[in-house]
Amino acid sequence: MTTLRSVTVPVGELSAAIGLLEYLVLDEQLCWIRRQEGLVGFGEAARFTSSGPERFARAQEWWRSLLADADVEDPLSAPGTGIVAFGSFAFSKRSPFESRLVVPEIIVGLRDGAGWVTYTTTDPDAELNEETAKAALARYLEDLPVYRESDPADRVLPGMLSESEWKNAVARSVAHVAAGDLSKIVLARDIAVELGNPLVASQVLRELAVRYRDCWTYSVDGLIGSTPEMLIKVENGTAEARVLAGTLDRATAPADDPHYAKRVLAGSAKQQHEHQIAIDSLTRSLEPFTSSMTSHTEPFVLELPNVWHLASDVTAELAPDESGLIPTPLTLVEALHPTAAVCGFPTSVAGELISELEHMDRGPYSGPVGWMDAAGNGEWGIALRGAVIESPTKVRLYAGCGIVAGSNPAAELEETWSKFRPMLEALGLDRPRAVPVRNPDFASSSSGS
Structure with missing residues (x-):
């Protein structure tokens, strides 16, 4: 089982007009947003997949084991802070689709106008503090967003x-x-x-x-x-x-x-x-x-x-x-x-x-x-x-x-x-x-x- 280390740091208020939308910049990222607030994830620190009738129970067991060994620093202790897993599960127990839980490396969260960054890693030697968390986020934001125009072939x-x-x-x-x-x-x-x-x-x-x-x-x-x-x-x-x-x-x-x-x-x-x-x-x-x-x-x-x-x-x-x-x-x-x-x-x-x-x-x-x-x-x-x-x-x-x-x-x-x-x-x-x-x-x- 992967051992996770995680730190959550506050980042102050984000733009009320834009909120988390400015962090939707990559195609391969995770998000859960309503009224510009919620969670946006970058990268991957851990992953679980399963299919069949037992997919929920297996996911639950994996999540509990993962958390039991995790080293978490979360001074905010609010819903969505600390280690978070995003998930998607198949509609049918017969489906070959692999249901999954994914723990991002970086999460940017926003709730009631207050923002935070959570940095999670499997590296036992990584420094976990406000500076390294914000630096890890910055690496994902280096490229400007790409825009697509409609194509006549669509x-x-x-x-x-x-x-x-x-x-x-x-x-x-x-x-x-x-x-x-x-x-x-x-x-x-x-x-x-x-x-x-x-x-x-x-x-x-x-x-x-x-x-x-x-x-x-x-x-x-x-x-x-x-x-x-x-x-x-x-x-x-x-x-x-x-x-x-x-x-x-x-x-x-x-x-x-x-x-x-x-x-x-x-x-x-x-x-x-x-x-x-x-x-x-x-x-x-x-x-x-x-x-x-x-x-x-x-x-x-x-x-x-x-x-x-x-x-x-x-x-x-x-x-x-x-x-x-x-x-x-x-x-x-x-x-x-x-x-x-x-x-x-x-x-x-x-x-x-x-x-x-x-x-x-x-x-x-x-x-x-x-x-x-x-x-x-x-x-x-x-x-x-x-x-x-x-x-x-x-x-x-x-x-x-x-x-x-x-x-x-x-x-x-x-x-x-x-x-x-x-x-x-x-x-x-x-x-x-x-x-x-x-x-x-x-x-x-x-x-x-």
């Missing part, structure tokens, strides 16, 4: 299923719901982006962080995006979650009706039913770990630049286990994933149908993504509104919809395009007027579930 291509094939899958899903096999299934699809010149991931992340300030912009090993959905946040023994289910595209909304979103979403029995399934799924799974729990009596309308969602926030006080320990973020992540919001209900039935109908491996899409620290704090979102960078010029985007009784295949297809929009815009692309037939070069890179 194009959007189908993924594993064409639009008509995916609509057929939606119709089959509705039939399963009507037959009583399940009450909801979340069906996803992918599209591929082929670029005429190499992607600049840092530029995409900056675009997402500015456009979607109220979402959590993330980057872990080529998985990038800006999610509106918090799976679980743990801070000083309190857990919070944000559940989304029910979507309305803002692009087609009438400009002269300020109550349109509330009327259509809150007034829709279908949307309310889908949302209630998601809330019940989360609270049922979270309850065994809590002493008390509260949530909105009625969902609220969350306004994002591309869509409106029905949303509910859940807060819970965590209860100690039989050993007197508060459950860790990873313990809660394993218990909650997959939620009905990204899988369906019952999840076991929905998971089997997803494998049959989607014809793709989701990889990290709709899996947990986020960070955790040594004190048991952490933030884990669901990897939505994102993409996987497959090569410097190939990017795969994913989007899904909750299918319940009454779902319309054509409407669900349009909803996926509204959810692709954040990444397409950040890439400088528009929805194609006509999507060509499937490209075998892209289709072959996704394996069947």
